[in-house]
Amino acid sequence: MATLGLIATAPGQSFSVSLFIDHYITDFGLDRTAVSGLYGLGTFLAALSLIWVGKQIDRHGNRRMSIIITILFAAALAGSSLISGPFTILLSFIAIRGLGQGALSLVSSTAIAQWFRRRRGWAMGLSLLAFALFQRVYLPWMQSFIEAYGWRAAWLLTGASIAFIVMPLLAVFLRNRPEEFGLLPDGLPVSRISEDAAMEENWQLKEAMQAPLFWVFTVARVLAAAWGTALIFHQASLFASLGHSPAVAANTIALTALTTGGVILIAGWFVNRVRPNYLVGVQMAGLAAATALTLIMTEPWLLFLYTIAYGIFSGAGTLFDGTVWVNLFGRKYQGEIRGFVTMTGVLGSAFGPLVFGVAYDYLGGYRPAIWLGIVLAMSALAAALRVEPLTKRKAV
Numbered sequence: 433m434a435t436l437g438l439i440a441t442a443p444g445q446s447f448s449v450s451l452f453i454d455h456y457i458t459d460f461g462l463d464r465t466a467v468s469g470l471y472g473l474g475t476f477l478a479a480l481s482l483i484w485v486g487k488q489i490d491r492h493g494n495r496r497m498s499i500i501i502t503i504l505f506a507a508a509l510a511g512s513s514l515i516s517g518p519f520t521i522l523l524s525f526i527a528i529r530g531l532g533q534g535a536l537s538l539v540s541s542t543a544i545a546q547w548f549r550r551r552r553g554w555a556m557g558l559s560l561l562a563f564a565l566f567q568r569v570y571l572p573w574m575q576s577f578i579e580a581y582g583w584r585a586a587w588l589l590t591g592a593s594i595a596f597i598v599m600p601l602l603a604v605f606l607r608n609r610p611e612e613f614g615l616l617p618d619g620l621p622v623s624r625i626s627e628d629a630a631m632e633e634n635w636q637l638k639e640a641m642q643a644p645l646f647w648v649f650t651v652a653r654v655l656a657a658a659w660g661t662a663l664i665f666h667q668a669s670l671f672a673s674l675g676h677s678p679a680v681a682a683n684t685i686a687l688t689a690l691t692t693g694g695v696i697l698i699a700g701w702f703v704n705r706v707r708p709n710y711l712v713g714v715q716m717a718g719l720a721a722a723t724a725l726t727l728i729m730t731e732p733w734l735l736f737l738y739t740i741a742y743g744i745f746s747g748a749g750t751l752f753d754g755t756v757w758v759n760l761f762g763r764k765y766q767g768e769i770r771g772f773v774t775m776t777g778v779l780g781s782a783f784g785p786l787v788f789g790v791a792y793d794y795l796g797g798y799r800p801a802i803w804l805g806i807v808l809a810m811s812a813l814a815a816a817l818r819v820e821p822l823t824k825r826k827a828v
Contacts, residue, residue, distance in 0.1 A: 433606040435559040437498060437540030439566045440598040443509055443590040444532015446664045446781060447567065447685060449525075451575055454668055454678075455583045460517055464669065468789030470518060471665065474525025475782035478534055479775045483637075485535045486542075486771020490764075493608035494543040501539060502599035505531040510591030513584040529778065538774050542766055545758040546609045549617040550704065556754040557700020560747070564693035571686040575679070609763075617763075634762030637769050648819040649756070650776055652712050652812040656719055656749045657777040658784030659805040663726065663742070665785040670798060674730050684735050691743025692750070699751050708756040709816050711748055716813035718745030723805040726798070753777075760822055 442448050449471070456467055489497050508527030515521055541556070548555040578586050610616055640646045663670065664685060671681035703711065722741035729738050757773060758766045791801040 433602055434494075434540045434543040435562050436598060437502075437536055437543070437602060437606075438559060438563045440502065440505075440594055441532045441536045441540070442567065442570055443587075443594075444505070444528040444534075444536070446533070446661045446785075447571060448574065449528070450665050450667050451571075451578055451682070452583050452586075453665065455578070456515075456521060460521070462518065463793060464666070465786075465789040465793040466518070467521070468665070468785045470522045471525050472782035472786040474522050475529045475533075475778055478526045478530025479778035479782065481530055482534050482538065482775040482778065483768060483771040485538060486767035486769070486774070488767070489539055489542055489771075490767035494539050494546070495602070495606045495608055498536070498539050498543075498602045498606055499599060501531055501535045502594055502602060505536055506591045506595035506599065508532075508591075509587055509594060513587040513591075515584075529781075533781070534774060534778050538767075538770055541754045542758075542770055543606065543608070544754065545766060546763055547617055549763075551618050552759065553700045553703035553751065553755045555700075557696045557703075557751060560696040560700075560750050560754065561693040564689040564696065564747075567689035567692075568686045571682050571689075575682045634764035635760075635769070636765050637772055640761050640769055643822055645760075645819050645822050648812075648815050649708070649712055649752075650773055652716060652816055653749065653753065653773060654776050654780035655805075655808050655812050656715060656745065657780035658787070659719060659723055659809070660742075660746065660749070660784070661781035662784035662788040662801065662805075663722065666788050666792070666798070669792065670726060670788075673797065674726075676735075680735075684739060687739045688742045688746065691740050692747040693743075695744050695747025696751050699748055700755075703751055703755050704759065707821070708752065708760070709819065709821075711752050711756065712816035713813050715745050715748035715752065716809045716816065718742070718748060720806050720809035720813070721745075723802055723809065726802055 453467055453471075456462060457464065485497070485501075505528070508524070508531055512524040512528060515524055544556055544559055545552060574586060577589070607613070667681045667685055668678045671678070671684070676684075699711065699714075718741050722738055722745055725734060725738045725741060729735050753770075753773070757770055761769050787804070788798055788801045791798055795801075
């Protein structure tokens with residue numbers, strides 16, 4: 433059920449919103465910087481609620497919060513079909529980014545983390561693989577649907593799917609924590625409950641924020657969200673500047689879902705066996721490589737390399753968010769910790785597209801933003817490999 437919740441976030445993700453951007457530019461007479469600015473502002477405002485959402489998940493549980501979030505998300509998607517200009521575009525971005533990419537992702541991924549510990553990486557990997565495979569089918573199909581029936585009909589369809597399929601299933605079948613049923617994570621026997629309690633350290637957000645490692649990892653995730661989102665948000669224009677059609681752009685991004693899924697499946701097996709610093713390093717290396725390839729990928733084989741690099745970056749980062757934060761800081765307060773981290777990531781996803789939009793409109797193209805991303809990614813890689821490990825402490 434949590435995997436279904438993750439899949440249901442697709443309409444609020446940047447790869448989905450990107451399919452609508454050129455239509456907004458054409459239909460409402462906007463330039464790329466204006467739409468990027470609206471997207472950035474909407475995403476920024478949406479992100480401000482995520483720490484509060486995380487605390488409500490800790491307090492009320494994943495099931496109840498998933499019902500509320502999916503009802504609101506379905507309404508937001510259906511309402512997006514009524515967009516009539518810049519102000520309503522902004523309202524749409526606030527709603528679908530905050531409820532889909534933010535809140536629904538948070539409630540779904542924390543649900544998986546509640547039920548697994550030793551097998552958390554593997555379980556999260558399987559869930560994210562399903563999401564990646566769905567993305568591979570969803571993107572070309574949605575592109576075709578928009579071309580055939582229009583973008584307003586596409587928003588109505590996604591809203592109806594959330595309201596009449598996803599929400600009822602989550603309401604009936606999703607469960608909060610194994611402890612509510614006399615169980616332990618990973619299916620461990622209840623006789624080991626004292627051992628289970630002793631092995632998990634639970635940090636509050638204010639404690640986690642005192643660790644340098646927390647901030648190094650957070651900054652890396654913000655950078656990943658910023659430039660990763662920008663590459664997807666401006667994909668049609670970026671690919672066109674390299675001589676590729678919108679169909680090629682959509683298919684290439686969809687193919688990255690397959691490499692993302694492969695990376696997730698492999699990394700999910702060993703994520704609990706290596707220092708998280710290395711996972712961050714792999715992610716930043718993938719981001720630097722994918723960003724650099726957008727300078728030169730005019731040939732099909734370079735597009736293939738791009739799908740691999742982006743898949744490595746995306747897969748490592750997505751798995752990191754689903755496993756490492758709770759591995760480091762425990763399950764008890766993971767809602768507020770993940771809420772803060774998700775908020776900063778969403779803020780990054782607001783900033784990145786705006787940087788690319790300004791570069792395109794005022795600096796002669798995307799190259800300045802691309803080079804900036806390469807430098808920042810390599811700097812974050814170096815910082816992640818040098819930061820000291822987390823100092824252990826007693827559970828609270």
